[in-house]
Amino acid sequence: MLPLLVLISLTSAAGQSQSQTSTETSSNPPKEFMTSMADRMELLLLDRELISNLVQYAEELQEKVDVLQRCAKAMQIPLENSKGREEEYLSNPLHSFQLIRHMHEDWRHLEKFMRQPVGQDQINFLKNKATKFPSVEETEEATEAIYRIIFTYNVDPADLVKGLIDGVQYNSSISAIDSLSLGTLFFQWGEYKNAHEYLHYIFDLVNPEYYSVYDVLGLASREVFMLLARCLVELDMEEDARTTLMGHPALAEHSERLLTLYRNTRHVPVSWELMPFLPEEFNQICRSWHQNKPSRLHCRYNTTTTPFLRLAPLRMEELSLDPYIVVYHNVLSDAEIAEVERVTEPLLKRSVVFDGKENKMSTSKKRTALGAWLPDDNMDVSGRAVIQRIFRRIHELTGLIINDRQDMQLIKYGYGGHYDIHFDYFNTSTPITKARGDRMATVLFYLNDMKHGGSTAFTDLQLKVPSERGKVLFWYNMRGETHDLDSRTLHGACPVINGTKTILSCWIHELDQMFIQPTYRPGNRLS
Ligand SMILES: *[C@@H]1O[C@H](CO)[C@@H](O)[C@H](O)[C@H]1NC(C)=O
Ligand SMILES: *[C@@H]1O[C@H](CO)[C@@H](O)[C@H](O)[C@H]1NC(C)=O
Ligand SMILES: *[C@@H]1O[C@H](CO)[C@@H](O)[C@H](O)[C@H]1NC(C)=O
Numbered sequence: 001m002l003p004l005l006v007l008i009s010l011t012s013a014a015g016q017s018q019s020q021t022s023t024e025t026s027s028n029p030p031k032e033f034m035t036s037m038a039d040r041m042e043l044l045l046l047d048r049e050l051i052s053n054l055v056q057y058a059e060e061l062q063e064k065v066d067v068l069q070r071c072a073k074a075m076q077i078p079l080e081n082s083k084g085r086e087e088e089y090l091s092n093p094l095h096s097f098q099l100i101r102h103m104h105e106d107w108r109h110l111e112k113f114m115r116q117p118v119g120q121d122q123i124n125f126l127k128n129k130a131t132k133f134p135s136v137e138e139t140e141e142a143t144e145a146i147y148r149i150i151f152t153y154n155v156d157p158a159d160l161v162k163g164l165i166d167g168v169q170y171n172s173s174i175s176a177i178d179s180l181s182l183g184t185l186f187f188q189w190g191e192y193k194n195a196h197e198y199l200h201y202i203f204d205l206v207n208p209e210y211y212s213v214y215d216v217l218g219l220a221s222r223e224v225f226m227l228l229a230r231c232l233v234e235l236d237m238e239e240d241a242r243t244t245l246m247g248h249p250a251l252a253e254h255s256e257r258l259l260t261l262y263r264n265t266r267h268v269p270v271s272w273e274l275m276p277f278l279p280e281e282f283n284q285i286c287r288s289w290h291q292n293k294p295s296r297l298h299c300r301y302n303t304t305t306t307p308f309l310r311l312a313p314l315r316m317e318e319l320s321l322d323p324y325i326v327v328y329h330n331v332l333s334d335a336e337i338a339e340v341e342r343v344t345e346p347l348l349k350r351s352v353v354f355d356g357k358e359n360k361m362s363t364s365k366k367r368t369a370l371g372a373w374l375p376d377d378n379m380d381v382s383g384r385a386v387i388q389r390i391f392r393r394i395h396e397l398t399g400l401i402i403n404d405r406q407d408m409q410l411i412k413y414g415y416g417g418h419y420d421i422h423f424d425y426f427n428t429s430t431p432i433t434k435a436r437g438d439r440m441a442t443v444l445f446y447l448n449d450m451k452h453g454g455s456t457a458f459t460d461l462q463l464k465v466p467s468e469r470g471k472v473l474f475w476y477n478m479r480g481e482t483h484d485l486d487s488r489t490l491h492g493a494c495p496v497i498n499g500t501k502t503i504l505s506c507w508i509h510e511l512d513q514m515f516i517q518p519t520y521r522p523g524n525r526l527s
């Protein structure tokens with residue numbers, strides 16, 4: 001795996017101790033720092049614990065320093081009036097006695113005291129907790145997530161350092177070390193202009209009171225100046241690069257040599273495929289300022305499909321007639337949502353996506369989320385009951401047949417979580433499509449309100465559907481008459497900015513509908 005991040009010395013040291021000890025901890029389930037709020041919470045609490053451990057360590061050191069200073073003072077006082085009159089001083093028999101006794105005994109005790117280790121408990125505590133630190137891979141993933149947010153929502157470096165994202169002001173700003181980390185990352189990805197901007201912000205962000213802290217944490221001014229100069233060389237601004245190098249006392253005399261080096265060894269960015277880019281037409285829809293095209297479509301209460309809806313009409317909104325895309329509001333109650341979340345919590349695993357090339361499911365950078373298939377064999381009666389109720393509700397809404405082999409998936413998107421644009425249909429022959437046909441329709445329940453980010457975006461249709469608690473999005477992946485796969489249903493999940501997004505996805509297969517709908521084998525697909 002390519003190192004996407006030049007991790008500052010401290011983090012890479014932590015990464016090493018992680019890998020050394022990973023065998024001891026391999027029995028623990030892997031942490032999901034990206035998608036699990038609980039795992040990030042654990043990390044936050046650990047951080048607090050380590051800070052108070054550090055305070056204790058500093059206090060122990062301070063205590064020793066205090067004692068040492070008192071010792072030094074106690075020894076200084078009797079000698080004070082000896083200055084300049086040493087002979088007279090030593091003629092005094094008491095002074096002679098004192099000096100000899102003191103030199104014989106006291107320094108030995110002091111040496112013993114000086115050698116006594118201080119704060120070993122705190123050092124060991126820190127060392128033991130290092131097994132819980134995020135690994136290099138996890139840190140890279142977290143960095144990619146912030147990059148995805150920056151790129152999808154088109155966040156300017158100037159806005160990011162102030163905490164302004166996609167028009168929303170967050171109560172946070174980044175530190176000089178964060179800015180170095182972002183600058184380094186953008187450099188690695190070959191975005192030298194942004195890299196230069198982040199590196200430049202370091203000068204605004206450094207706090208002179210923290211100079212010694214930066215030293216400890218590996219923020220070396222030399223490295224910043226050199227990386228800045230390198231960005232400028234990559235941007236063909238060699239004169240500015242020279243000025244930058246000349247501006248650093250330790251680099252000035254080496255500036256020509258460094259410039260030659262940078263000129264002759266141009267930087268090779270991380271390859272495009274490894275970058276967490278999402279397509280621009282998708283990103284544009286995700287951004288706050290995107291408004292769906294006003295349509296003639298109106299809201300109405302759909303009471304025709306099934307007897308249930310005649311009794312309890314639901315507000316239906318037609319988002320598109322061709323392809324047919326509708327939403328229903330307030331379909332699930334708070335109690336139902338809570339029950340689904342309760343039974344799913346223990347089942348959540350890193351979600352996998354279908355890989356057309358390999359013809360199998362595997363984890364992928366295309367989707368960063370946790371998922372669980374429902375119903376599950378280990379579920380209790382109440383869990384099964386709520387899943388069955390939701391299946392019945394899907395039947396009532398859509399009129400489609402839900403049989404015994406129907407399942408659904410709960411998906412949880414966490415920090416920066418997203419799903420790259422994709423089709424819900426497989427368009428290939430798999431055991432599932434052989435048995436049940438391809439995915440004819442999709443039913444997607446939103447289980448929470450997203451404050452910011454996390455909408456569903458249909459790129460071809462320029463349509464954004466925000467995540468609103470209890471809402472259902474329903475669409476056909478095939479054209480009504482021909483059952484041709486409908487490529488206009490291309491869609492994805494915008495990166496989550498604030499909070500966690502939870503959805504429930506249900507895919508209805510065409511062969512399961514054969515008693516109510518004739519099936520076709522249309523020409524535009526493989527299965
Ligand atoms: C982010 O979400 C939290 C929790 O819902 C909310 O309290 C907070 O106000 C949100 N932040 C912003 C900037 O919208
Ligand atoms: C914003 O952060 C400051 C300190 O960083 C804190 O004192 C304040 O309470 C925070 N405000 C909100 C609304 O969270
Ligand atoms: C009600 O919904 C079903 C399925 O979504 C649809 O086929 C039907 O045309 C809708 N009826 C009305 C009156 O909109």
Ligand SMILES: *[C@@H]1O[C@H](CO)[C@@H](O)[C@H](O)[C@H]1NC(C)=O
Binds near residue numbers: 486
């Ligand atoms: C299905 O796959 C075939 C072969 O790759 C491709 O030619 C066709 O365009 C695909 N159909 C759709 C609707 O994506």
